[in-house]
Structure formats: C-alpha cells, structure tokens
C-alpha cells in the first residue's frame with residue numbers, strides 16, 4: 001500500500017466534483033485534477049483496457065486511499081457517491097425526475113449512510129451531492145442511455161461509452177473544474 005501524500009490528497013479536495021460524463025459514471029480517462037490515464041482514441045483492446053484501469057486505480061489509491069480496484073473502503077477519503085446517485089436516479093421513484101429535489105438529496109445521503117464506506121462526513125456533502133446529481137440530470141436531459149436500476153457497470157462498459165462521447169465531441173467530455 002502506498003503512503004498517502006497529504007498535499008496530493010488535499011489537492012483532490014480542492015478541485016470541484018467528479019461529474020458524470022454519462023449516466024454510467026464519471027470519466028475513466030481523466031481525473032478531476034487533470035491527470036490523464038490514457039488515450040481515448042486508442043482501441044480498447046483487453047490489454048489496453050487493463051493498462052488504463054491500472055493507471056486510474058493507482059492514481060485513485062494515491063489520491064483517495066482507494067482499494068486495489070479504485071473503490072472506496074471503510075477508511076478511504078472518497079465514498080461511493082456516483083453509485084449512490086445511479087441507484088437513486090434509476091429507482092422507480094426518480095427514474096423520470098428532471099430536476100433536483102430535496103427527496104433526491106435525502107435518498108442519496110441515506111444510501112451513503114447505509115453503505116458506510118469512505119469518509120463522507122465532510123463539510124459540504126450536501127453541495128457535493130447536489131452538484132454530482134445535477135450532472136447526472138444533465139446526462140438525462142441530453143437523452144443519454146441510462147443503466148438499469150441494479151445493472152452491474154464494469155470498467156470496459158464505462159470506458160466504451162465515454163470513448164464514444166469523446167470521439168463524437170472530438171475532445172474531452174468531463175469538463176472538470178467547470179461545475
């Protein structure tokens with residue numbers, strides 16, 4: 001396990017939220033600090049997919065104390081916010097929601113509390129939930145395909161969707177730091 005560099009970790013809190021690039025998740029190609037994990041124009045062969053995933057996981061381990069797969073743990077500095085928002089937004093109650101509501105924010109907070117992974121007792125949690133949930137709604141407004149309520153979302157699926165968006169846009173679609 002790598003030792004966490006506190007200034008590097010702080011840097012990640014200073015940046016804005018990790019917004020959804022598609023309803024399937026945040027960027028797998030670039031961190032919110034601007035660090036690029038791989039070339040989105042390169043074919044996602046099994047070996048290149050592994051390289052991309054490994055670079056991303058290594059970066060997240062360093063930045064957030066994530067586990068080997070880049071996911072939050074009981075003590076990591078990040079938490080399954082995107083998963084929580086996906087589950088809430090695809091639930092029957094909010095599957096048609098077009099605007100952010102107090103009910104959505106509360107449902108996401110409840111999910112995080114139930115999962116109890118990561119240090120989500122941070123100041124500004126509400127604002128973070130609101131901004132990230134809004135980025136999911138932005139994808140919905142753009143009529144992007146959404147996952148099924150409990151659909152397992154693997155790395156390759158997310159990468160392929162983001163790659164398609166980047167190719168169509170001929171540039172990055174994560175727009176980090178702008179929201």
Ligand SMILES: [Zn+2]
Pocket residue numbers: 012031032033034035059063
């Ligand atoms: Zn980073």
